[in-house]
Amino acid sequence: MKLSHQELEGLVRRSLEGISDRRAPRSLEGRVFAELQRRAALPWWRKSYAYWPAPARGAFFVASAVFAAVVVAVLFNLIRGTGASDLAGAVSQRLGWLTLVQSLANVAWQTGATILRSIPPLWLFGSLALIGACYATVIGVGATAYRVFVQNPR
């Protein structure tokens, strides 16, 4: 007799109903308490913020607010203040080497583009296809070997 979906579901449901729980390992309770003790022994500043003492939390909050206010004030003064152009000049002087790096990158880019243009497209796309095929083969062989020898060794 062939079971229908409903009959199979009913059979499985009835079979699984009331299955007792497995006994937890005896080591579980000891592990939990050992970890709780380890955490309790940590100094407050190594625990998460929620576990910091109230004065430390308050002080941290105030210090963060002051720091944020100082950062905002400094940025505001730099942008609005008279020293903004002086600062921009000093920064651009110190970062002058970036211009050289940009020039070198441009030269490298132009050279690469020239070389690429000189290669026949057939060779270029053929090479890319070959590299892709090799990559796919290695991944495919690795995945198949994993499934055959590791996941389903029988």
Added chain:
Amino acid sequence: MSPAEADFTAFMRAYQDMVFTTAVRLVANDAQAEDISQEVFLKAFEHFDSLRSSPTAGGWLKTVATNLSLNHLQRYRKRWRFFSEFQRDDPGGGEAEPEIEFAAPETFFEGVDAEDRRALVERALETLPDRQRIPLVLYHFEDLSYDEIAGKLGVSLAKVKTDILRAREALAKALARSGTSREILNA
């Protein structure tokens, strides 16, 4: 031992079997299930003030155990998905009648005692691949609906239904093969 520790010990002893069972049915690995159970009780300790007198503490623990187990499996799955799960499910197979032919018994375990039943089910579940075992456990043991399972696992409703159907077939075959029901099944 302080009174708080004694209370938490009693709390753990009341629920540890349920938490461990929830985890081990999902991950099918004792060591990983113990790690997950430990994590569940560490979280419970953080909320112990509200849990100790809550009538829904068991449900809370079960939900946390389920979510932590699924998180663990998702992490593992992402790492190994390509290698272990790249065979396609037959998309049309879900609608076919199950390929199991036997006289329909009341259960698989007539005449089998409770402890043996549990062991047989655990063993049979361990033989199922993750993609079948997890939705089956969520449906039949955690009483989640197909929609809830699809949401939790981030897969389509159709896939959940197909996987659970396949899982039932595979579980039925595994239980039939286990020998206890040979008298009532002509597998």
